[in-house]
Amino acid sequence: xxxxxxxxMARTLLVTVQVDMHDxxxxxxxxxxxxxxxxxxxxxxVIDISALDMVDSFIGRMIADVAATSRILDAQTVLVxxxxxxxxxxxxxxxxxxxxxTALDVERGMEMLDDHGDH
Amino acid sequence: xxxxITDPDRPVIRVEIAGSEDVVVVRQRARExxxxxxxxxxxxxxxxxxxxELARNTLEHGGGGYAEIEICTAGVRRGVRMRFxxxxxxxxxxxxxxxxxxxxxxxxxxxxxxxxxxxxxFQIETSAKRGTQITVVRWK
Numbered sequence: 001x002x003x004x005x006x007x008x009m010a011r012t013l014l015v016t017v018q019v020d021m022h023d024x025x026x027x028x029x030x031x032x033x034x035x036x037x038x039x040x041x042x043x044x045x046v047i048d049i050s051a052l053d054m055v056d057s058f059i060g061r062m063i064a065d066v067a068a069t070s071r072i073l074d075a076q077t078v079l080v081x082x083x084x085x086x087x088x089x090x091x092x093x094x095x096x097x098x099x100x101x102t103a104l105d106v107e108r109g110m111e112m113l114d115d116h117g118d119h
Numbered sequence: 120x121x122x123x124i125t126d127p128d129r130p131v132i133r134v135e136i137a138g139s140e141d142v143v144v145v146r147q148r149a150r151e152x153x154x155x156x157x158x159x160x161x162x163x164x165x166x167x168x169x170x171x172e173l174a175r176n177t178l179e180h181g182g183g184g185y186a187e188i189e190i191c192t193a194g195v196r197r198g199v200r201m202r203f204x205x206x207x208x209x210x211x212x213x214x215x216x217x218x219x220x221x222x223x224x225x226x227x228x229x230x231x232x233x234x235x236x237x238x239x240x241f242q243i244e245t246s247a248k249r250g251t252q253i254t255v256v257r258w259k
Contacts, residue, residue: 023139054164056171057233085164093233094219
């Protein structure tokens with residue numbers, strides 16, 4: 001079964017999406033992340049989508065769901081690396097991803113978590 | 120809707136849509152056609168995103184079907200035309216279905232209305248008997 005790997009670094013989880021995700025793969029990632037946050041008591045999740053050349057409403061919703069779910073589980077989610085063309089298209093599609101924190105790259109995403117967390 | 124004619128020198132790419140992996144294939148084929156026409160990265164991204172939304176609509180609401188993706192011309196203009204065809208239950212109220220936030224499925228209801236904003240031409244033919252056919256064009 002296809003899975004997107006989740007790396008654990010101290011109390012931060014790092015996901016690098018490198019394949020063009022079909023819907024079921026995106027749903028599985030949300031499930032896996034939720035489980036991992038609880039199991040590892042993670043305080044932060046960084047999702048790197050710099051390799052994605054498209055984010056549609058389904059993947060966008062998955063990202064928003066990860067952010068909302070992690071917040072309830074006391075973890076912050078930062079979305080990093082979105083390509084400019086993807087960002088413009090997503091907004092035009094009608095998805096501005098409210099409530100999702102973003103950073104330009106993984107390094108800045110990690111810094112953002114450090115500033116807020118005690119992890 | 121349109122004066123666009125199929126470019127006779129370029130093949131029509133047909134993709135069967137029966138599962139969520141096929142939506143990914145539709146995206147890839149749309150991107151290939153966008154490259155052939157010489158779309159910018161942003162133009163290609165918009166086309167591919169619209170393709171993804173419409174292919175998912177064919178899958179989720181139409182119960183599957185197929186897509187045809189071709190290069191079209193109108194005078195000196197070139198573009199990509201995509202047709203999504205299913206034999207599902209049809210869309211009872213098209214105007215309502217086009218509205219943002221309206222959904223009968225698992226999505227956010229941005230599929231139809233959102234994809235219309237990402238293309239230059241958008242046409243729906245739908246009936247309970249014959250299913251739904253959505254045709255879109257994005258010009259370079």
